[in-house]
Amino acid sequence: MVIGIKDIFKLIGIIIISICAVFVCTLFLNYNIDLQSIENKILSVETKALFDALVMSGTVVSAVSGGCLLITAVVMLCFYIKHYIDSHRKELGILKALGYSNLRISSGFWVFGLSVFFGSAVGFAGAHCLMPKFYSVQNEDKLLPEFEPGFHLELFLSLVILPTVIFALMSVVYSLLKMKTPVLELLRGKSVSKIKAVKDGKDLPFLKDIKRATVRGRKSLVFFIAFAAFCYSAMVQMSFGIDELASEMMSFMILGIGLTLAFVTLFIAVTTIVRSNAESVSIMRVFGYSRKECSVAVLSGYRPAAIVGFAVGTGYQYLLLKIAVEVVFKDIENVPEFDFNLRALIIAAVSFVIFYEVIMYLYSRKIGKISVKEIMLDSVD
Amino acid sequence: MIKIENVHKSYGAKDNKSEILKGISLDVKRGDFAVILGASGSGKSTLLNVASGLERPDSGSVLYDGENIAALTDEKLTAFRKRKIGFIFQQYYLLPNLNVDKNVKMGAELAHNNDYAEVIAALGLSEKRGKFPHELSGGEQQRVSVARALAKKPEVLFLDEPTGALDEETGRSVLDYICKLQDELKFTIIMVTHNANIAEMAKTVIRMNSGKIVEQYRNQTQKTAYEIGW
Ligand SMILES: Nc1ncnc2c1ncn2[C@@H]1O[C@H](COP(=O)(O)OP(=O)(O)OP(=O)(O)O)[C@@H](O)[C@H]1O
Numbered sequence: 001m002v003i004g005i006k007d008i009f010k011l012i013g014i015i016i017i018s019i020c021a022v023f024v025c026t027l028f029l030n031y032n033i034d035l036q037s038i039e040n041k042i043l044s045v046e047t048k049a050l051f052d053a054l055v056m057s058g059t060v061v062s063a064v065s066g067g068c069l070l071i072t073a074v075v076m077l078c079f080y081i082k083h084y085i086d087s088h089r090k091e092l093g094i095l096k097a098l099g100y101s102n103l104r105i106s107s108g109f110w111v112f113g114l115s116v117f118f119g120s121a122v123g124f125a126g127a128h129c130l131m132p133k134f135y136s137v138q139n140e141d142k143l144l145p146e147f148e149p150g151f152h153l154e155l156f157l158s159l160v161i162l163p164t165v166i167f168a169l170m171s172v173v174y175s176l177l178k179m180k181t182p183v184l185e186l187l188r189g190k191s192v193s194k195i196k197a198v199k200d201g202k203d204l205p206f207l208k209d210i211k212r213a214t215v216r217g218r219k220s221l222v223f224f225i226a227f228a229a230f231c232y233s234a235m236v237q238m239s240f241g242i243d244e245l246a247s248e249m250m251s252f253m254i255l256g257i258g259l260t261l262a263f264v265t266l267f268i269a270v271t272t273i274v275r276s277n278a279e280s281v282s283i284m285r286v287f288g289y290s291r292k293e294c295s296v297a298v299l300s301g302y303r304p305a306a307i308v309g310f311a312v313g314t315g316y317q318y319l320l321l322k323i324a325v326e327v328v329f330k331d332i333e334n335v336p337e338f339d340f341n342l343r344a345l346i347i348a349a350v351s352f353v354i355f356y357e358v359i360m361y362l363y364s365r366k367i368g369k370i371s372v373k374e375i376m377l378d379s380v381d
Numbered sequence: 382m383i384k385i386e387n388v389h390k391s392y393g394a395k396d397n398k399s400e401i402l403k404g405i406s407l408d409v410k411r412g413d414f415a416v417i418l419g420a421s422g423s424g425k426s427t428l429l430n431v432a433s434g435l436e437r438p439d440s441g442s443v444l445y446d447g448e449n450i451a452a453l454t455d456e457k458l459t460a461f462r463k464r465k466i467g468f469i470f471q472q473y474y475l476l477p478n479l480n481v482d483k484n485v486k487m488g489a490e491l492a493h494n495n496d497y498a499e500v501i502a503a504l505g506l507s508e509k510r511g512k513f514p515h516e517l518s519g520g521e522q523q524r525v526s527v528a529r530a531l532a533k534k535p536e537v538l539f540l541d542e543p544t545g546a547l548d549e550e551t552g553r554s555v556l557d558y559i560c561k562l563q564d565e566l567k568f569t570i571i572m573v574t575h576n577a578n579i580a581e582m583a584k585t586v587i588r589m590n591s592g593k594i595v596e597q598y599r600n601q602t603q604k605t606a607y608e609i610g611w
C-alpha cells in the first residue's frame with residue numbers, strides 16, 4: 001500500500017536511537033541483575049558500599065540515558081508519522097476519497113514498529129557482545145567476587161519485544177487520529193494549522209518574513225534543533241566532567257551516545273527543513289533570489305534554538321553530576337571534588353559551533369542545488 | 382531583444398528519451414506581445430522555461446541583447462532572472478506559508494518596488510491581502526501570481542496560461558491590466574495560451590506543434606481584452 005520498505009529505511013533516525021537506548025539499558029540492567037545474584041556472597045562492609053554504588057550508578061545511567069533516548073524515540077516517531085502523513089496528504093486523501101476506510105489505511109502504519117525492532121534487536125545484541133569486557137572493567141580492582149554475564153529473557157521481552165509492539169500500536173493509533181482530517185483538507189495538500197500561526201506582522205523585509213514563517217510553521221523542528229544542541233552540550237561536557245568519577249569506558253560511551261544523538265537529530269531536522277521548504281526555495285530561485293538568500297531564509301532562523309538548547313544542556317549536566325556526586329557517592333570515600341568544568345564547556349562550545357555551522361553550510365549547498373524546475377517535476381518528498 | 386536559435390531539449394534517460402523541442406528559432410522584439418499557441422503537450426511550457434532561463438537547452442542558444450544566457454553560470458543566471466524576468470506559472474506556485482501581501486512582496490522587493498499595493502488593488506485582491514494561498518480560490522491564486530510577477534517590474538514577462546482558471550470577466554480584466562501596464566512600462570510579453578481568441582490581442586502569434594514552430598505571423602491591428610471573443 002502506501003508504506004514500503006523504503007520508508008522504513010527513512011526511519012534511520014529511530015533505528016539509531018533505538019540502538020543507543022537499548023544498548024545502554026541492556027548493558028546496565030543486565031549487569032545489575034547479575035550483580036544482585038552475588039549480593040549474599042559479599043561479606044565486608046566496604047565491598048557492600050561499592051556494591052551499592054555500582055547498583056545505584058547502573059540504575060541512574062540507564063534511567064537517565066535510556067529514558068532520555070526512549071522519550072526521544074517516541075517524540076521522533078510521532079514526528080515522523082506526522083511528517084509522513086503531511087507529505088503524503090494527497091495520496092492519503094485520494095485513498096480516502098476512493099472509499100478506503102481510515103482503519104484500513106492506518107493499519108499499514110504498523111510497519112513503522114519494525115524500525116524499532118531492527119534498532120532494539122541490534123542494540124540488545126551489541127550489548128551482549130560488549131558485556132564480558134564491561135563486566136571485567138567494572139570490577140577492575142577485583143573487589144567483588146567474579147561473575148559471568150547471563151541472558152535474561154525478561155530484559156529481551158521488555159527492551160526489544162515490548163517497544164516494538166508499543167511503537168507499532170502507537171503508529172497505527174496516531175495515524176488513525178491524523179486520518180480524521182476531512183478528505184478535502186487532505187486533498188488540498190497543506191495542513192491549515194501549520195500556517196495560521198503567522199500573523200500579519202509589522203512590515204518586515206520579505207526575507208525576514210519568510211524566515212519567521214518557516215520557523216513558526218514547524219515548531220517541532222525548533223524542538224529538534226534545540227534537542228540536538230542539548231544532547232551535544234550535555235553529553236560532551238558530562239563525558240569530560242566524569243572522567244574522574246567513573247571509568248574511561250563510561251566517558252567514551254557517553255561521548256559516543258551524545259555525538260550520535262546530536263548528529264542524528266540535527267541531520268533529520270535539517271533534512272526535513274530543507275525538504276519541506278524545497279518548493280518555496282524553488283519559487284524564490286525562479287524569481288532570482290540567490291542561493292545565499294534562500295538558505296538564510298530557510299536555515300538561519302533556527303540558530304537561536306540551538307543556542308538555547310546548548311545553554312540548557314550545560315545547566316542540566318552540571319546539576320545531574322552535582323546531584324549524583326552528592327547523593328549517590330556520598331557514603332564512598334575518596335570521591336573527588338566536583339566543580340563546574342570550564343575547560344569542558346569551552347571544548348564543547350567551540351566544537352559544537354564548528355559542527356553546527358559545517359552542517360548548515362553543507363545543507364545550504366544542497367539548497368543551492370535545488371533546481372528552479374524542482375517544483376514542476378513535483379519530485380520533492 | 383530575445384533571439385532563440387536552433388534550440389533542442391529532451392527529457393528522460395537514454396532509452397526512453399523524448400525530444401520535446403526540436404530545433405526552435407525565434408525572434409522577439411523589445412516591447413513585443415507574443416502569444417504561443419499549440420496543442421497540449423506540444424512543448425509550450427518547455428519553450429517558456431528555456432527562453433526564461435529556468436532551464437538550459439541541450440543545444441542552441443538563447444540570446445538576450447546578444448548575451449547567451451544558456452552559457453551563464455548558475456549564479457549569473459540567477460542574477461539575470463532577478464534583473465529581467467517575471468514569470469506566471471500554469472500552476473501558480475505561491476509560497477504556501479505566506480499571505481497574499483507577502484507573496485506579492487516577494488516579487489516587489491526584488492525591484493525595490495514599495496507601491497505594490499497598487500498592483501494588488503488593480504487585480505481586485507485588496508480584500509484578500511491577509512489570506513493564505515490555501516484559503517483562496519484557484520482564480521484568486523492565479524491573480525496573486527500575476528500580481529507577484531507584475532510587482533517585480535520585469536523587462537520580460539512570461540505567462541503560462543494566465544487566464545486558465547479565470548472566468549470571462551476576471552480574465553478580461555486581468556489581461557486588460559497587463560496590457561495597460563505594458564503600455565506604461567514597455568516590457569516584453571511572451572504568453573502561452575489555449576485560447577485562440579487571445580491571439581488577436583498579440584502583436585506576434587506563434588503556433589507550435591510537436592516541438593516545432595509551424596506558423597508565425599504578425600497581427601496588423603491588435604484588439605483589446607474587451608474586444609476579443611472568449
Ligand atoms: N521534466 C520533464 N520530464 C519528462 N518529460 C517532460 C518534462 N516536462 C515536460 N515533459 C514532457 O514534455 C512534453 C511537453 O510538455 P509541455 O509542458 O512543454 O507541454 P505544453 O505544451 O505546455 O502542454 P499544456 O498545454 O498541457 O501545458 C509533454 O509530453 C511532457 O510529458
Ligand SMILES: [Mg+2]
Pocket residue numbers: 425426427471541
Ligand atoms: Mg504547459
